[in-house]
Amino acid sequence: MKILASGWLRRMAQKAGTTPQARMLALFDILQDWVEAPGMRQSLLEAAPVNAEQSGLRTFLVQLAVKAGAADAEALASQLYSILLGALREELRDPDRQALSHARLAAERLIASQMRGRAPMRGVMVISATALAMMLLLSVFAFNIKRQAFSFAPLPVALAKTPDTLNPDQVAAVYHMHDKIREGECGYPQALMLPPEQRAVYMENVVSGNGSDLLPATLVLVNQLYQRVDCYYPPAAMLL
């Protein structure tokens, strides 16, 4: 089905919210509105069935999940994608069942369960939201404040957990990279392109950004893997 592969859906979701969580949930609302547009249901029933497609939607969901700080971004994206597909089919089969809004509720729970135990991150998001508001006033100046807020907050919590054998400079570098990546538009290399023994570390520490599981043995590798993430940082003025 074209809608799922369309850039339009992603753009609408992007516009619909300011946090990655809100954007993920917005997908369900947008599809609901879209299905309810006059004449749409009928033409959908005559068109091709809802099928999974190799679409940008999955990648989009992974990016949002990473930005939201999900414990396992790949899993969350896959779960949201599956329930979205199932709901769209059910929605067309039986409009009265309100499949998409039930799916949205499920999505809310799935997102929440991945954020649990991530309280410090939530704090950071509030700070960054405030910082964004300040940016409206201070433009480039405030950009630095936001950056500091981002890289500062999670450190003490995570460092308390790390064993002594971890090199603090390396750990700081990892956190710095992780925070930096969240501010950019980033392309992650496909895990399949990496040697098999590096994939788990990559998914766990780089894509999901799970800093609490850093091991002395893999720390250097994590830093190297971070270097391979290709990011574009829009100038502060464009963020507005």
Next chain:
Amino acid sequence: MAKNMRERILVAASTLFHTRGINATGVDTIVAEAGIAKMTLYKHFRTKEDLVLEVVTRRSREFAEKLAAKLDKSTSGPVEKLQRLFDYVEEWLADPQCSGLPFLKASAEFPQPDSPVHRLSAELSQEFRDYITGLAREAGIRAPEALGLQLAMLIEGAVLSEQLSRGSGALEHARQAARILIESAQRK
């Protein structure tokens, strides 16, 4: 003999439908695969549609019976049954003879709501959802219909997603999602 012939047609049609798709399989192909005369086929099934309806019904019943039998046999509590749903869906899909959930495939091939095949597959997926809802009710969940619907959609979507890219882990992820949804429904 007549019963055997009917069976032979059903087996041949069932195999062809799932390897090539229902719409893509012509009556001539079924006749050739079953090794029978065309007249014999029409003696047992008035139209191709009748044959499709019967195949879809049988495959879906087979799925539902196997699922219920396995859940009844191996586990104790209703909550555990809900959580093990995905094990059996996965097991069913892993069998190369199965490829997909029969009622979902049929509804995808016949999207028009007034098509009898579509109506049948909608009924069968309703039965599947009711079965899950029943398990949720046994488990003492306060909004069993909502959970039943969510789990059914999750299964359907994960199966679709898995079909597109085998080994993407969609089913495994959906299983984790199901656990989260069940636990959160229990708390309410």
